[in-house]
Amino acid sequence: MIKKYTFLLLLFSTFGFAQEANPNYDEKLAKSLNADEYGMKTYVFCILKTGSNTTATKEEKAKLFEGHMANINKLAAEGKLVVAGPFMKNDKNYRGIFIFNVTTIEEANALVETDPAVKAKIFEAEMTVWYSSAALQQIDQLHNKLAKKKI
Secondary structure, eight states: OHHHHHHHHHHHHHHHHHTOOOTTOOHHHHHHTTOOTTSEEEEEEEEEEEOSOOOOOHHHHHHHHHHHHHHHHHHHHTTSEEEEEEOOSOTTOEEEEEEESOSSHHHHHHHHTTOHHHHTTSEEEEEEEEEEEGGGGGHHHHHHHHOSSOO
16 A cells, blocks of 8 residues: 555656746747747757768869858758757768758758758768757857857
8 A cells, every 4th residue: 555655646746846837937939939848849950971972172172161151051040950060070970960940851851952062972961850949049149149250
């Protein structure tokens, strides 16, 4: 009988904890960012790896990287890309990440195909659906207040 009550007490205390209200909750902001009740939403996480194009010249690569950066800035301005950045040298051929503000891999594939470096197979994209804070969508605004120079 004690085990039964202990289980019920544990169940109710866990359930009660999960339902605790956040005194800082901003309903208007949460709705504007499509946040769920936990302040989270779905994104697509993309790892860029070294692609199969090994014959591009230095000049071709420079032009492709210029287009790559322009595309990143365009997608960020449209709100479709919330995080992007390179990896430091590593032994996994990881080159960088994108976190797309979309809910399906199909949508993310359409966006990544607008990248000239991906089209030219300098990079290969590997994607998965990812669940994280809806606040990620505000990183670009914060970053613009921190960067002395534009990339």
